[in-house]
Amino acid sequence: MKNITIKIQTTSNPSIIKFEADSFLTQHQSFEFNNIDEAKPSPLAQQLFYLPFVKKVYISGNFIAVERYNIVEWADVQEEVATQIQDYLNSDGIVIKEATPSKKVPVTVYAESTPNPSVMKFVANKKLVTATFEFPSIDEAKLSPLATELFHFPFVKNVFIDENYVSISKYDIAEWNDITMELREFIRTYIENGKEIVSPNANVVLEKTQEQLDANFEALDDTSKEIINILEEYVKPAVASDGGNIQFESYNADTKTVKVILQGACSGCPSSTFTLKNGIENMLREMLKDKVQTVEAING
Missing domain, CATH: 3.30.1370.70 (Scaffold protein Nfu/NifU, N-terminal domain)
Structure with a gap:
């Protein structure tokens, strides 16, 4: 079911x-x-x-x-x-019969640099996924055929997939000037051929269906809900444009500490600490007054 x-x-x-x-x-x-x-x-x-x-x-x-x-x-x-x-x-009803001939979807992909020098963002003109996915290794990429194939490039360190883009983190053995075109063309061809980006059951396995997300949200305390809403409205759109994501992890009412997970281009980014302290921490302290004192980051 x-x-x-x-x-x-x-x-x-x-x-x-x-x-x-x-x-x-x-x-x-x-x-x-x-x-x-x-x-x-x-x-x-x-x-x-x-x-x-x-x-x-x-x-x-x-x-x-x-x-x-x-x-x-x-x-x-x-x-x-x-x-x-x-x-x-x-109830496993068929949407489209497999015998239906498929047409290649014309796809464009462009590369966009991010504030993190180790990460490049590859943006498609098509929606790729309905939730965010991060894969730090090929072992953890089993639910994403695209990420699995990208890890076959020896310089790929991390793959982050959001709505219409893929952020790739590289090892220092390669320079972006030498590999960007190859990666861009690989991703474009992969999407154009209609190959699977993530497995159909990935949302369920990783608890990312809307139903599961709503249930997890409703189980939180009121302050945590406020924090998530502020991150969704004010922070996520900005970091998504840079190829990353900031995900709420926890809130401790006793220490007034918020923990967030940095994903994609945000993870390991030299400027993320500045953004965290001078942006998110100040915003939460201002908007939630005495409920938040410190924001701590965990690299995804």
């Missing part, structure tokens, strides 16, 4: 709703079906067309977008549709 969660996302078109999953449904392929006959390659789309208000079904990456006829409003039926999709996926 799978454990996929579906979230409802509105779009700029009031006739179209996106049903977003916390894991990938297709291998970077996109499919559009205008009626039940066209939907033969997709048993899921065919089931949706049995709903009388469904006009068009679009399946791509980690979401299903459905366009409705004007006989209903989404507000009246979207929860029911979300539940139907979620139940279908969790």
Whole structure:
């Protein structure tokens, strides 16, 4: 039994709703079906067309977008549709039949330097994962075929994968000038060929499904929740642009100490200590007043 969660996302078109999953449904392929006959390659789309208000079904990456006829409003039926999709996926329902010929997805990848001289960020024009993943070694990369292959390059030290990019940490034996083009082309070709980035069950194994994350969050004390919300809103977007991530680890109310895990380009970065002390620590002390005194970092 799978454990996929579906979230409802509105779009700029009031006739179209996106049903977003916390894991990938297709291998970077996109499919559009205008009626039940066209939907033969997709048993899921065919089931949706049995709903009388469904006009068009679009399946791509980690979401299903459905366009409705004007006989209903989404507000009246979207929860029911979300539940139907979620139940279908969790009972091992087929999204796309394997016999369906796949087209190569045109992919672009560009390399971007980070504040950490040991880390380069490779940004794709496609969504790669639905959660963050860090792999410090090939032994720990079993859940990611992409990371496993990257570790076959002798200079790759660490692989961090976020929404649409891969941050790679290198050993000092190589210079970025000599290896960036090779890595960029390897990643681009890998994605373009529709290969698996992370295993379908990676979110469940690493407790990264939305359901598991929500349960872990709700189990925390109120101050820890406040800290996480501040990190999510003010800190993570900034460090993500630099190819890294800062993850909440713990809060000690007695010592007023917050521990965070530095991942990707943040891990081992010479400027991360400055950022931690002068940025995050000051922000938490200011916003949470007497609840936080010190922030300590653990390299991921």
